[in-house]
Amino acid sequence: MPVRGRGRPRSFDPDEALRLAGERFRTQGLAGTSLDDLSEATGLARPSLAAAFGDKRALYIATIERLTARVEEHLLRLGERGLPLGPLIERLLVGGIDLYFAGADQPEGCLIINTAATAAASDDEVRARLSAFIAMQDRRITGLLAAAGSPAPEAHGRIVAAMLHSLSVRARAGEPREVLVDLAKDAASLIAGTNSSSGGGAAKLVGGA
């Protein structure tokens, strides 16, 4: 990688291209996205993408790693606020919901949880990145809970991460934001031991279909 090359400098920001490619991957998945789709999404020609990132699979993995790093930063920043246990967990879950509803015009959930899970079954590299992402979530959330005085940070950290996984799937299924926030609040009070069980306004409407 030329630190300061001699030829023509590239006219695009690689990280921004990665972000745009990730948006498209998030909607269509790895197998469902063509190079033409990615070219359209990023505004770059096919050969430019190939030269910068390799083939489609490598580009997909790069978007996963970019998102993993960003989520980890997000979790670390959350720890600097010194919140007590209950509000911390609620903030953790509602912050996830914010991410799942961000970006496109309709809720799409998480790129990794919702699309890498599909590719993981037939692609060991993708499976390893999915595993690494979840391990990072478990580790960072466990750390946050421990710092906030949780009586069982490891077990409860994995349960909080599990709630995030479901919130992503539910967002993708079209559940409205308020319903997800209610679920997040119920889960937060259960895990934090703050027993206003179903106080946050438990799901009144269950059915969708």
Next chain:
Amino acid sequence: MPVRGRGRPRSFDPDEALRLAGERFRTQGLAGTSLDDLSEATGLARPSLAAAFGDKRALYIATIERLTARVEEHLLRLGERGLPLGPLIERLLVGGIDLYFAGADQPEGCLIINTAATAAASDDEVRARLSAFIAMQDRRITGLLAAAGSPAPEAHGRIVAAMLHSLSVRARAGEPREVLVDLAKDAASLIAGTNSSSGGGAAKLVGGA
């Protein structure tokens, strides 16, 4: 649909073909599975599949509906055993793990949670089936918890369903069965109020990667 046709009867069991097609879809997802793959998986020629089920998307949706019906039966049968709350939730979660590890030689998770979520973002029909599946889970699990005397069946029912979603994703990521069972036990005791928190043997190994 000829109840008893006059011509040649079909030489295959449609439900079994649906099951085999679902196995392949579970591994590769909708976009990642070709008609040749499905022909190989079911042992039927392409035109036979087309005549019986329509195009690839219709076949995929049919496998989703088949699985939805089977899971609902499974949940209803579980209610006939009259288990107390704690063991009921644990049985619910471990039963899910059993399904996620069944079938292929390596854990694959749930067809709907792990692959329909990908397709849902760009296919309204699939999204509707995903939503219907989750709504069914929430409804049936809520019913089970209510019958077992849960103090907050709706809120806790959705949380139990959420744990199933994460267990499916985690199975797909390659987490070993014992680790998932530990997570299931921790979640069950938290939700049931049986406070042997982290007593089931909380996750000692968190990292993977």
Next chain:
DNA sequence: GTATTTTTATACAATCCCGCACAAAAATGG
């Protein structure tokens, strides 16, 4: 026993997708 109806299997045409090769453009180093 024959005709009819439905399923099965092979083959074909159209489309899409991928990767690579080629020529033009832009900016630095001498």
Next chain:
DNA sequence: CCATTTTTGTGCGGGATTGTATAAAAATAC
């Protein structure tokens, strides 16, 4: 001011996938 190097955009060929059309096979009704 010129040459070199890297990026950019267009175009082409190979391969795969989808959907359908056509002929053979099988079983029931008459």
